[in-house]
Amino acid sequence: MREVSFGQYYPSNSAVHKMDARVKLLLTIAFIVMVFLVKSLYAYIAIGVFILLTTLVSRVPVLKVLKSIKAIIFIVVIMSIINLFANAEGKVLCSWWIFTITDGGIITAVNLALRLIFLVMGTSLLTYTTTPMELTDGMESLMYPLKLIKVPTHDIAIIMSIALRFIPILMEEVDKIMMAQKARGACFDRGGLLQRAKALLPVLIPLFVSAFRRADELALALDARCYNATPNRTKYKKATLAIRDLIATLITGIFIVLVVAINNNFWGLY
Amino acid sequence: MQIKVEGLKYTYSPKTPFEKVALDDISFTINEGDTIGIIGSTGSGKSTLCQHFNALIRISHGKIFVGDMELHSKKLDLGVLRKTVGMLFQYPEYQLFADTVKDDVEFGPLNFGMPKEEVGELAKYALELTGLDFDAVKDKSPFELSGGQKRRAAIAGVIASRPEILVLDEPTAGLDPQGKKEILDLVKKLKESYVKTVIMISHNMDEIAEYCNRVIVLNDSKLIYDTTPRELFSNPEKLKETGLEVPHVVAISSMLKEGGIDLGETPLTKEEFISLLTRRLKCEK
């Protein structure tokens, strides 16, 4: 259970890890927007090279980033198949009964698959290199304008960081409860879908009970320490922008310009 | 049934930055009839070791034999093994889930494929053994019980399937002195009926001294002592190096020794201590 690696922070000392979380967030958003605007295959190749290079710089094993795709491969396949048949533009390549495959369909299907894959690779690289704490602090800081119109940004941030903090705790809990039930002869990998779902009941019920108990305890502990989200809390670790953030922004900016140029066939490569 | 551990090694999350060696080349044998204590400072690998005994953790290096079952073999029948080796986790009350106490206790035996007619009897017997009133609690929701009752119900859920070997991970953690004694007396009672071998993790040296005939000390993932409690607690200096304490009676008798009253032997229980002391005082007269 603890091996679930999708998006779990991967500690290292690389330049990408040390970057300011706000910059990383903004650059990731820019990256995603770009991925969804690009249409040419050559541009996708460029994006692939870029994300590979970033991964190498971050010293997160490439295999780990590729593994994060595994979690969504099912969705990617389904979406691609739907798009393959839904788009009937262009030359008909083959047709059978109500299904027709056109070259337009193939292009949209491939486009969509690549977009989803790059989306997940980009965001998982963000969560691999940024601790949940930095991430929520970064988000809170970026949400600053909302504060001016009385949105409780700090509350949102603290709720988010508590939720994130609870994920590993609950995973550990699932681990323990599963072990205890296995010791009593429970079996989680036998039988059909319905039987398997039913077998999870002895895990889910204690899990919910303990999640509520923990939530209660946490609320009491917060109250006991007079926690409240006063307007101007100071931070123990203040995030500051450094030269490396500037450099990373410049590199990403240049890269985006490059991809847009390739996408519009600026140099007449194809 | 004998348990034999040979060259057991275990690493959590190998080949990642979270890599952690939890067991390093552990070998020992537990004989039928033993009540064996496993002690060691926190994080020394006790729980990891015990979770190997009923294949909750599959072996990555080394061998374990339980009777004629080979736990390192791929063809191992998990059902038979887990019925033979019962495992009680720390805070077992967190494993309760069913609508009624009776259903919860019957969960194990039913999973192990015991006949339906027998299971009711087994549940009743197990619940009464733990000191709960069967008719009073059987139709209650396990979540309505008090803390101590919950733990008893959970223990009943483990012992209902009649394990031959019982593994207990800190069974008395978080209980008051009275509750501790009741749980340990229950273990003793079980040992006199169908449980043949008891393996007990504990941080409480008094319990180890009083209830175990053998003790294994883990330190930093390695097995450093495999001996009897009397032998172990006779050398308190050696034990202190591993960050462990000695039982209270041992501590008191060594203080008496420093003050000039040498009891001669190392007492393990209160009764032994008192008889040694009275003998000594009578001699003096």
Ligand SMILES: Nc1ncnc2c1ncn2[C@@H]1O[C@H](COP(=O)(O)OP(=O)(O)OP(=O)(O)O)[C@@H](O)[C@H]1O
């Ligand atoms: N699921 C896990 N994943 C990674 N590391 C773990 C896991 N479980 C235990 N460990 C680590 O393995 C080591 C041994 O843990 P174990 O639980 O066996 O110790 P223990 O002797 O039972 O300690 P305690 O007395 O606190 O219960 C510890 O350093 C612990 O951090």
Ligand SMILES: [Mg+2]
């Ligand atoms: Mg433990």
